[in-house]
Amino acid sequence: MAKEMIALILAGGEGSRLGVLTSLIAKPAVLYGGKYRIIDFSLSNCINSGIDTVGVLTQYRPLQLNHHIGIGKPWDMDRMNGGVTILSPFTKQQKGEWYSGTADAVYQNIHYVDELNPNYVIILSGDHVYKMDYAQMLNFHKRNNADATISVIHVPLEEASRYGIMSATDDGRIFEFEEKPAQAKSNLASMGVYIFKWNVLKEFLIYDHQNEQSDHDFGKNVIPKLLADKRSIWAYPFTGYWRDVGTIQAYWESNMDLITRIPQFNLFDPDWKIYTPNPVKPAHYIGDTGHVTRSIIAEGCMIYGSIKNSVVFPGVTIEKDVVVEDSIIMSNSIIKAGSTLIRSIVGEKTAVGANVQSGFGEYAENTYNPKVYQSGITVIGSNSYVPDNARIGCNVVLDNYLMPEDFKGLDIPSGSAVIKGGEINE
């Protein structure tokens, strides 16, 4: 049976402003909210909206993502008819090529969509944290007999230059679209969620592919071209919680949003569950010396220390006399006795030694990469080892896979970095 609408999730993003959090994995695979990876939101939105056929377009470091998605079981997408398909770049007879832009990525997979032959295609980004019913958006699209519908959200005018900004009539028809404008004319920002009539999209993708001047980007090229051709494009207003957790500060804030008493972004909603592969671990244990407030704790953790305003992922051990505050501790890490972590992010499978101090001191500009590390949050990579008694300042970055010999001393002042020797860190 032909599908009315299928989804394509763009999951090739590097997320370069997340620093060590994405130096080994793609941004959609970054852990979020005590249990999830960011792509879980798009995938769960699909299945909750009745879309059971999804292509996931990967490119940058896809291993973790492939492993995570598998055959789509957690999202009930292990289907005979439809289901989830990973679409990675591939070689052709003449040549092979990477996806050179979002539109090019879809162009190169036209055959995938054609085989399914849906009426509509929804293009999603695997980088965003939100809950949205795409079925309602499709109804809106059909009601307007639109060629394309773009989901939009109101953003503060001063931030508008980071987004694709639209101008629309009162009833929602878009007459202008500017990608990252210096001077925004409105605060209607594109969420990177598009519904297209498939025959229209295909026509424009082929046109875009032939245009050598194009950057092959949806926001920059395809949407402006549709507008120039006077196609019917509509803005679908979305009012819920939506975050592009593109920077360390935004990532940290969005995680912290979850710990408020009644969060705007509520993951406890039984009517809109977010699915992810469940770890095989027992329920977590809080010891006699444990003290947990305003925090999220996942399964398999053992907590003997004090945790406040933090998000703790599955399988973490927090030993005695540890203080964790305003921090994110990812899966299967251990924080040894006597350590104190403030405003720190600790990656997966990392061991923080005993009596370590992290996140203390005055802010200092990061010497390694000031564009990425500018929030004051100290980021410790995955699979790393932090020696006992280390004194780590704030706005520090510690690389993935650090070993004892990578540390020159125990004093790691604010704004500094410990980077793994050698060219490739894997």
Add this chain to the structure above:
Amino acid sequence: MNNTMGIILTGGKNNRLKELSMERSISAVPFGGKYRAIDFALSNMINSGIRNVGIPTQYNFRSLMDHLGSGKEWDLDRKTDGLFIFPPYLSEYGTGWYKGTADAMYANLTFLKRSNEEFVVINQGYAICNMNYTDMLKQHVDKDADITVACRHMDDLPKEDLILLGIVERDSDEKIIDFQEKPLNPKSNFASLGIYIIKRKLLISLLEDSAAHGYFEFVKDILIRKLNELRLYSYEFKGYWRPLSTIQLYYRANMELLDPSVRYELFVKNGKIFTKVKDETPAKYNEEAVVKNSIVADGCIIEGTVENSILFRGVRIRRGAVVRNSIVMQNAEVFENASLNNCILDKNVAISFDKHLNGDQNWPLIVGKNVRV
């Protein structure tokens, strides 16, 4: 152990678990925050390499069937072998209900005949332990035994519980010389765990023989009657083992999970315990939460005090509520200023504002499923 298949017996009617087993098979009793009793027996089989498991069941098996599904959480949704659930059925020859454990296996003899593994592990769905059967199978083969019975010194169980078990006497070579099922005066505390290894073909012939004589019970009619004809050996298991056969044992086994060494043995040492997933979000602790020495599952929201307790998935502990020494099952809610001590709340129970429930350490208070206090 890919030459071994498994059978899990899920228990008959049990009144000693009171309200907890009124509406569910004893093997489907919730345990330890997110599990059902049978998860342990089933995961032990998976961890031992068994890929073909049959589960005869007949008493209130709806919740058990719902829990096991196609067996995918145990990786048993297979094209060949996998998980087979056997509720009783009517046929030209059979009367439907299983009249005993041997009868339950005999009624599903086709399953045994069609399988081609050499050995069968039979175990019970209501005992909590993490045991790899590889070692036991090795001893079974080494001793050239007909049936090997896993046994254990029950030093850590009170005497009144021994009378619910089968007491085994063995010689210095582990050969069983006496087997007394549920004796009133147990001679020792060396008791059967209800875990047996036997050759599949021998099991088939013993079941046929016993059915032909009108016998139905595996222990009474096969183990005990054939004690002198068969080579019966005991295999001593030295780890943690608790049958959930009385409320006291159920309560105690849950509380023992608060001991890190018990948790390590059950969930880490010999392999993971698998269970049906519920896709709950991680537990949230609000400002007022005070939680000490407790197990908390995903999906809980805590803003009260919890001590020495087990909270299952999706439990809500409201502000000012105090929960001590209690087991609170899935989706139960304890409202503001209510308190619990030595209680077991079944699924979906609500304890309303300012209500105080007190059980006794040896006789915990049970609040049945869906009750609003």
